[in-house]
Amino acid sequence: MQQAFIDFFYSTGFVAMTWQQLVMIVVALVFLYLAIGKGFEPLLLVPIAFGMLLTNLPLADMMRAHTGHDPGGLLWYFYQGDELGIFPPIIFMGVGAMTDFGPLIANPKSLLLGAAAQFGIFTTFLGAILLNFTAQQAGAIGIIGGADGPTAIFLASRLAPELLGAIAVAAYSYMALVPIIQPPIMKALTTKEERMIKMEQLRPVSKIEKIVFPIMVTIVVSLILPPAATLIGMLMLGNLFKESTVTNRLSETSANALINIVTIFLGISVGASATAEAFLTAETIKIVVLGVLAFAVGTAAGVLLAKIMNKIVGGINPLIGSAGVSAVPMAARVSQVVGQKENPSNFLLMHAMGPNVAGVIGSAVAAGVMLSLFG
Amino acid sequence: MQQAFIDFFYSTGFVAMTWQQLVMIVVALVFLYLAIGKGFEPLLLVPIAFGMLLTNLPLADMMRAHTGHDPGGLLWYFYQGDELGIFPPIIFMGVGAMTDFGPLIANPKSLLLGAAAQFGIFTTFLGAILLNFTAQQAGAIGIIGGADGPTAIFLASRLAPELLGAIAVAAYSYMALVPIIQPPIMKALTTKEERMIKMEQLRPVSKIEKIVFPIMVTIVVSLILPPAATLIGMLMLGNLFKESTVTNRLSETSANALINIVTIFLGISVGASATAEAFLTAETIKIVVLGVLAFAVGTAAGVLLAKIMNKIVGGINPLIGSAGVSAVPMAARVSQVVGQKENPSNFLLMHAMGPNVAGVIGSAVAAGVMLSLFG
Amino acid sequence: MQQAFIDFFYSTGFVAMTWQQLVMIVVALVFLYLAIGKGFEPLLLVPIAFGMLLTNLPLADMMRAHTGHDPGGLLWYFYQGDELGIFPPIIFMGVGAMTDFGPLIANPKSLLLGAAAQFGIFTTFLGAILLNFTAQQAGAIGIIGGADGPTAIFLASRLAPELLGAIAVAAYSYMALVPIIQPPIMKALTTKEERMIKMEQLRPVSKIEKIVFPIMVTIVVSLILPPAATLIGMLMLGNLFKESTVTNRLSETSANALINIVTIFLGISVGASATAEAFLTAETIKIVVLGVLAFAVGTAAGVLLAKIMNKIVGGINPLIGSAGVSAVPMAARVSQVVGQKENPSNFLLMHAMGPNVAGVIGSAVAAGVMLSLFG
Amino acid sequence: MDKLTLMERFADPELMQQMDTGDKVVAALIVTLLGMIITFLVLTLLWGLIGIMTRILDRPKKEQQPVAPVATPMSSIEATQDDDDDDALIAVISAAIAASIQRPIQTIVVKNIKRTTDRMPAWASVAKHEQLDSRRI
């Protein structure tokens, strides 16, 4: 009897716990606090942080792979959706079903801003190479600067699965920090006069344009960058479900039940990939540093191109350039808020939505480039 | 640098595209136009056509099978649900949760019309044999005449997976064309007097009958035709969820989130099976021709039996016979519309719903016969 | 031609049916009657009973395993979610998203009652050992007394998959019979005075307590009993989705579309595991007998501990002790109903919810003990 | 060679290729006949069983109120095909009131609806309650 208790005692997690696991549990609790207490991206950080917590509970072994007769851990099954590249495109479909590309179609030169903001991705790539990552890892790290969670997860799962946890956590954390990271950069690079520029009203966009747009983008981008077809295709299919108006049931489900289910599974399992041994490494610290660099450079590149465009054609408030990093719709809101502080009658939101959704296409294109070169 | 650009250029889809892929992309665009512009079965044709588009984008390779360490293309994962016969029965469950068998229970001789309309399936089978298809392929092609998408996909996945894309596309296309295909046949086979016949109001059906019905049908049909048990069982389970009224949560989910999710995956992946090499063949042309034959013969058989039944027992408008092909509820609406043209005070819809839902059972039975003989 | 008919006749299920299958079909029909006609746990008994019906239809072979090129039966695919332990935790997440732990936090000594009621599990374990089951089987059978369907299925799938069907059917049947099994035991063990005891109003519980609670429980229980982490973790994640209020989309989906979808698949496939050969055995009869024993002992243990606690600290109506068996919220309602019969002004429901949800945690702990010893 | 063998060869994709057209047609005709006979047989059997079911179940229930399908004019059916939503909800609330107090629906005019509570309105909450009830899933 006594022996049985001793045996039991040695089967508890207290005994098996390493200090690394303890650190990870604390990190998970901090993320939970940020998500719930501070409202930072809770829809993703809550499941990610909880997955991180579960995966670091000693002996629970919820990421154990299914082998032979051993049924495998629950989180491992969820993780297959990330690893096989199934979940991110489904989330993209849901995102497409919630996105209005109207502001982009009305003002297509926003696309240039959405391209410029991807500069952060490639400079971070350079930085990661200098920090001794492989080209594959550097590509996956760089994409953090795309400010697009599913794209980052999709690319990391293909190029550097070993870094998926750190990259996903960094990507979502910085997306949550967009309102803190971007404003100082935006102010430093613009003059008060530029920030006060009012922009012309956007033209109305017809239903037919909104229907043709996703089909056209799918074909063009996929032909130039075949590896981007999965992400862009699913994004645009979701959008077509929405804009066609004859498939409301499908767009509703894509943008609700389906995206929520996949978000839960993806969030938990992405967090679960951040086990102590995979996460508490020098690489993670490098990724965290490179990630904020990526965001900052992307923001700056967007603002600077908008500044130049304003100098050339006029009527463009450079504050909308920062929205090109994606992080829809938060980056666009930041443009709005910063702009309105200078000039309370200034409404930049819709103008910033153009570069913002262009940034989503832009980072999918950048991801396609990385896959094309290193996939 | 220059070399890198040249390499990149050769990695684009423009270079790799075949004329067959181009043709398929155009076909996909035409289907998108029919679905969105003309409203032909958009809930299925939009995802099918988009899947057809994605699968024919050169080098994107979204139907690539998962092998070893290669994660496989997204659409291949979706396609497993078709190939393994998982999606069609789930759709049938949702269909059951939306179907009211009341008009059939109130007027059970409708079942004969639902049987007669399956004649199209078997004559088409004969035709397909003459065109040199194997018995398995002929069975799968014949079922197009059942006017029931999931049944067609289920049977094709079991008997002739290589024809799945063409059969699915033909089945849904013709279902969309029911209002165009059926009326001339209906008018040619009936006299004005027959078309003006008014039918008696149907008796009310009690809740208990509606609950017993799905259970009874499951047992009887499955005992006679074990291979039909999967489709009929799931259809009737969905119906039982609905009619029992104590499982509303399940019927709601079957008929909404679940069927929509599965429809998206099934639609895209069925479309994706129509790759250029699989679709642009002489077989496809034969299938298209045989498919319209199947619809026409089924329609005619239904109308003719209704005519005979009217001669014998009276009080039956032969126009409801055409509804026996399934294509619920469109075929029943065609009966209504054609009938009302002759006699504006004539309301055939509910009477046509009887043969219409009987036709669903009928084609599942016919599918069971095919599986029993050639599965 | 004649030969073809004879062949066909021999391919029908009538010919192949065994009397055991017939018995099972009748059992399935009885369960359908209890579920629909009597309202016993219809959300689970309808799919379970229908699965039982389908799996016993001769030759339909819907539980056929996928092997090589044979695609496998539909229900076998669904069953993987049970066998691999994926479905029960997902259901637990949904349950967590519907559960209010407030009454437990307000009155945490309820936890003792939730512990006491697990006594049924371990006495039944003893009984099962005496009836010559293995320790693994005895553990899975004992858990029926936990009155928690998903826990029973999860544990059976890990310890005794061969008994899963019988255990699941027994667990859900007895959970449905809680209002019949419990009251006589409750009355026999309490005096009229005890049953008339009014309980003080519970204190309000703050939002922050409700947020911290699930995180704390996850960590503590998982550290002591690592094998319980999957169930407790998912239960508490669902609850955190709900209580954090910043992840409403996820709690809504967990508690609606997702739990419903999984309930359908789990119910059908659990029923489908009750094939005639697996179910019509002496073991099943033993399980049925042991199961009711488990419930009765658990109820008695809960009531007796509540009695003792009332003697010591006072102010506790022993009727709330029976709610410790789980079977949320039915057992709590039984406490309410029995209490109100003695004293119409007595409202025990909220007080009984404390032990009731404690019982869920308690049976997950007991399941963890079993896995720890015999997994 | 008898028909059993014919059908067996017909069902085998490889042997079937070697059959001459006449044999194939005979086999296909057998399939057609067999298929139609079975289809009619099954559905006719269901007809008979529905008849029996109705006779058993419906007789004692004759007095019950009708539950379902009435032949509805096309116009109103067609109306249901459009998905205009918004506050038609409120209109439907009137219908609910009408139903619950057993008055003809025309007589109900909802003049003014005020939300005064902080109640969860809807759908969602119903589901919640139903879920609570079925918590033991």
Add this chain to the structure above:
Amino acid sequence: MDKLTLMERFADPELMQQMDTGDKVVAALIVTLLGMIITFLVLTLLWGLIGIMTRILDRPKKEQQPVAPVATPMSSIEATQDDDDDDALIAVISAAIAASIQRPIQTIVVKNIKRTTDRMPAWASVAKHEQLDSRRI
């Protein structure tokens, strides 16, 4: 042979078959005891931790408004278990009734709707906005 070995043999399905009934019962009793002790231990620990949590979290929040469960009279509890607090749901059902009794829906005129609270009205739209907010998923 000590108890460690007993438990080990007990946990092995094959060795367990060879044990005599006495040993099995002893082993099963150990499991019962161990199981109940651990169950009580864990839940008692949670009790203690809830106590600590409450003392830490609840004290500075005493002034806050109560958030949740108050022991409510049965009547209102039961009310929440029934769907009767949900006019809207009944409304939809009634719509079906209205449809089945062939009443033109035009007869329902909502004349005046005032929103006086800050409640978000709607279902789908709430979700929509939340989705927009969480667009970066």
Add this chain to the structure above:
Amino acid sequence: MDKLTLMERFADPELMQQMDTGDKVVAALIVTLLGMIITFLVLTLLWGLIGIMTRILDRPKKEQQPVAPVATPMSSIEATQDDDDDDALIAVISAAIAASIQRPIQTIVVKNIKRTTDRMPAWASVAKHEQLDSRRI
């Protein structure tokens, strides 16, 4: 060793480790340049195609009513992001606006809503009917 080989080695994780820093930086700069050029190229091409699309599609439709987003003050912009046929939804949007511009929500009053069509009402029922329409799925 030309750049083709450089890029090839760069793309191979093992060979890449053996490259000296100078070569790595050159390769990385090529990637940066190539990546930015392709990104600009693709998005500029889309710009052009949108221009062509607009010219083709929008000209004959000029008379049509505008469908979507007009750059308006905040309030109406927010409105265009959602299904503008849904009054309830618009109300909610107003609520959001009110919230974001920190004004009391009570100031938004939907004064009068009249239903004059025979449209079917609601949420749930729309879905139901649409399902019926798509029954052949």
